[in-house]
Amino acid sequence: MQHIINRFISYVTIDTESDPNSETTPSTKKQWDLANKLVEELKTIGLSDVSIDENAYIMATLPSNVSHDVPVIGFVSHFDTSPDFTGANVKPQIINDYDGKDIVLNAEENIILSPDYFDDLLLYKGQTLITTDGTTLLGADDKAGITEIVTAMEYLINHPEIKHGTIKIGFTPDEEIGRGAHKFDVEKFGADWAYTMDGSQVGELEYENFNAAGAKVKVKGKIVHPGYAKGKMINSMYYASEFINILPRLETPECTEGYEGFFHLHNIEGDVEETTLEYIIRDHDKDKFEARKALLEKVVFDLNTKYESEVFKIEIKDQYFNMKEKVEPVMHIVDIAEEAMKAVGVTPLIKAIRGGTDGSQLSYMGLPCPNIFAGGHNFHGRYEYVPVESMQKAVEVICKIAELTAIEK
8 A cells, every 4th residue: 555655645746737828738847747757667667668759748568468369458647737726835644544524634724624525535434545735736636547557557567467468558748728638649559449547436437528618708898097987988897797697607517417517617817908708618418518609609799789899709619529429339448447347346436527538539539548537536626635545446447457358258
């Protein structure tokens, strides 16, 4: 257990926050710090063909140890962390034999991780938890996944009695800003299919995700001295508020679950002269997804008509699509993962992702790629935590998938 804890902590204490406003890949220079460390570590444990390209995409190979033909499989995780909350100066805390009660993350600031609010904590009574100190995120999304893949490859190398085919691993930058697979070389990777280790609760197995788009609405105003503004000033912030209030208030992340889609206003910047609204649009159903985008455009059109002016402008960009369409024709790859979980004592929780992973884009790039749990909870914030036992189970699942794939038929 200590080995996996040490590896995980060595990763999360390196700041790899990505930046959606950057045009480079990776989007931040500090992602190279962990990327370069991973390259050396992969070489040290004995993987072959370890490479890192000019965009910090890492690939490596564990050669087959069987003589018969076996599909080439892959495992993928990302090493950046979300810009939603700081990942600088992460100070992990180890909670041994968790008692099911409140965890004081930061006494000075009275930050408490409580099962009264986060009831999933009660699933892990008696286990070892790694938490934040309340001032940063943890980075289990997705450094837990990287920890599990590296540890599984190390285990297979040290236990050649476990038979497996060729296994490819890939680590990507910038997943948290929707670009993790943009420059991933699927042909070079050379796998028949892969799995992202990027889910949450132990047992999660997912092959459906949101269709996703981003929308930027710019609202033009007109600044005039407020003492002489009657009939002349146009306050873009008031107009922006009107736009916000037209959209269905209950179709937001905090009011939806399951297969329900939403509009999420995640950023506002503005003054009298100009206000910018940034939305993400999500829905599992393709038709409903298209309808959401159309609604935003209609609201812009209707408001511009109302004010007889081009006050509002909108730009919508698709980000990724539901991988279900690409995975369903090869459902045996999900079946193998489900069988592997059951074989190591994990109850599969097959459900749709209320988000996206590199696997959604990779599936559309020709690499079918379901998602498997990495074990963390409460991603992207100060209440993030991961049970060490969940990471251990993920390692076991990876090894068992490799073993099941290599069975001669």
